[in-house]
Amino acid sequence: MTEHALLDLARAARARSYAPYSAFPVGAALLTEEGAFFTGANMENASYGLTVCAERVALWTALNYGYRKFQALALVADASPPVLPCGSCRQVLWELAGNLLIIAGNLQGEERRFQLADLLPEPFAAAGLKRPGGAGEEEGLWRLPVSMAPIGYVENSFLHPDEIPGRYKDSLSRIILRPDLEEGLYRLEEEERIIVIGYLHQARGYTLKEERRGRGNEVYGVFACRSPRRPNPVSLSVAELVRVEGSVLTVRGLDLINGTPVLDIKTVMPRENP
Numbered sequence: 001m002t003e004h005a006l007l008d009l010a011r012a013a014r015a016r017s018y019a020p021y022s023a024f025p026v027g028a029a030l031l032t033e034e035g036a037f038f039t040g041a042n043m044e045n046a047s048y049g050l051t052v053c054a055e056r057v058a059l060w061t062a063l064n065y066g067y068r069k070f071q072a073l074a075l076v077a078d079a080s081p082p083v084l085p086c087g088s089c090r091q092v093l094w095e096l097a098g099n100l101l102i103i104a105g106n107l108q109g110e111e112r113r114f115q116l117a118d119l120l121p122e123p124f125a126a127a128g129l130k131r132p133g134g135a136g137e138e139e140g141l142w143r144l145p146v147s148m149a150p151i152g153y154v155e156n157s158f159l160h161p162d163e164i165p166g167r168y169k170d171s172l173s174r175i176i177l178r179p180d181l182e183e184g185l186y187r188l189e190e191e192e193r194i195i196v197i198g199y200l201h202q203a204r205g206y207t208l209k210e211e212r213r214g215r216g217n218e219v220y221g222v223f224a225c226r227s228p229r230r231p232n233p234v235s236l237s238v239a240e241l242v243r244v245e246g247s248v249l250t251v252r253g254l255d256l257i258n259g260t261p262v263l264d265i266k267t268v269m270p271r272e273n274p
Contacts, residue, residue: 003113005180006031006074007105013039013054014076020044026077028054030062030097033069037149038062055089059096065147072101082106090120150199150261152177152247158257161202161228169253172242175262182247188265189244195266196237198256203233235260238268 006029013027019042026042040057055073062070073093077083082104085093093100093116102119104112117123156173158164165171175196177185188194206229211217215225222230239251249265 001031001035001037001180003072003074003103005178006037006072007076007103007111009037009039010054010074010076010105011107013041013058015041017041017054018043021046021048024077024079026054026075026083028058028076029074030055030058031071031073032062032067033071034067036062036067036147038065038067038147053086053089055085056092059093061147063096065145070097070100072103073097074103074105076105076107078107080106080108080110082110082112084112084114084119087120090116091123094120094123095126148199148263150178150263151181151265152262154196154198154254154256154258154260154262156254156256156258161257164255164257168255171254172250172252173239173254173256175249175251175254175265177247177249177262177265179247185244185247185249188241188249188267191241191267193238193268194241194249194251195268196235196239196251196254196256196262197264197266198235198237199261199263200228200230200233200235201259201261202257203228203230206230206233234263 009029010027013029014025015027016039017025017027019025021044024042028040030038030040038058038061040054040059040061042051042054043057044051055075058073075083075085084104085102097116099115099117102114102116152175154173155176156171206222209219209221212220212225212227228235235256237255239254242250242252
């Protein structure tokens, strides 16, 4: 991911800010060494001391998902020159993320870059406070949430699931991929069909067993049908690949609405001859 792409993520993260007291939304985006990224926004509180900065929201989220090594953190606010992490954030970042690159930007396109060590030249280190401990508990880690970031989104004229026509197999849609992932489409045009894995962002709640309208109102379990209301609202759709133009795919027969985040694109495995 490029530095500018990371800044774009931080800029978008500002929309998630809760800043009714300062009216100063801040967005942050943290890039791990593995190439994953996590965003955060400042979260204020009527008890001002309980406010948490965007940088720490992003960092703690990444740590909660098991990441421990980081490359860079981008920070965006509406200020000139671009604001830098506060002292508390610098100390927390140093201990938990190391000497990572800090990229500060604003809405006018100004940018500043520092290594964290430049901003915190003599940090307090916790090495002397460490105490011996036992091995970490591994059992049950599969229960923890996993983090996935969209690789793009769907663009078409269907604004609500109810607007998808019964003959959607004839309808065209576009998948707008993140530009930094365009290289991953190399030779995809050789495929006739692709699998699109989407996140059903309008789905809310689920029931494990109920009548299914698409199956004659007979009762089915959620894992025995394609209901969008699932414990994890993830969709798997097979669509005809019409063309590839840069980072934009045109497909036919996609049963996803406009704005649906796309989590992955895969090829369809050919059927084996019996």
